[in-house]
Amino acid sequence: MHGEQAYLDMCRHILENGTKKEDRTGTGTLSVFGYQMRFDLQKGFPLLTTKRVPFRLIVSELLWFLKGDTNIRYLLQHNNNIWNEWAFKKWVESPDYTGPDMTDFGRRSQQDEEFGKVYEEQLELFKQRMLEDGEFARVYGELGPVYGKQWRDWQTTRGESIDQIRDVIAQIKRNPDSRRLIVSAWNPEFVADMALPPCHTMFQFYVADGKLSCQLYQRSGDTFLGIPFNIASYALLTHLIAHECGLAVGEFIHTSGDAHIYVNHLEQVQEQLNREPRPLPSLQLNAGKQSVFEFDVEDIQLIGYDPHPTIKAPVAV
Structure with missing residues (x-):
């Protein structure tokens, strides 16, 4: 079975049974x-080919998580706009915002062409100010204690900090047969403070036959826009941690809770299903970097990616 087929089967299943x-x-x-979907990472890197998926955005977002960062300024510095809407929502709903009414900007921008132009203007002004004004970015670029905070700086009731990523890497090296190789992003105490509660809530590693596998539990998944990113992001994370631990890669297993297709994505999904999958690309990591915390965007390269064209669809915020 083609490595992408598991995802295409999921789309068909939701269309037929949702x-x-x-x-x-x-x-x-x-x-x-x-x-549940399974991807054999030995058979290629699972970046979809039936539509172009922007790999550099996946890389910079994952490195942002691994840095423990929760402010979109780093992403904007890498021309990554995938978290803009949540920070922009915080800005336009604040008492400091005095511009045009941006209520329900996500849907309105899709339905009203004139409003869409105004929205794009305001979003560009917001992004420019985020990059130029450090204090503005500190206040309005902050998304709350989202993924990076929980991965790298989980706060305990005793006021201690747990670096889950560093700890799980140490456990893989020390005790690869452990059944406790788990990282959680779902911290009930802080869910209400997050711009978006974690969709990919926890993941577990598994070592067998010298290979590192990873299973993700995703409580909620936007099947057309979000899940392709999640598949590639956690496959990349598996490669990075396997690299540091001196292991080969095994499987990436994606388990969904509420897997959904938005009704304004149905045509796009059908268009994608009508396309023939192409060979999967491969991943090349900078062999000179050992720790996952040393990697920069340019240290991670995709080889042989030849996808069908992009299919655009609105983001539900």
């Missing part, structure tokens, strides 16, 4: 509960 549900964004979805 239940119509309302959601927090007001968009509406087709949803199924409980679905």
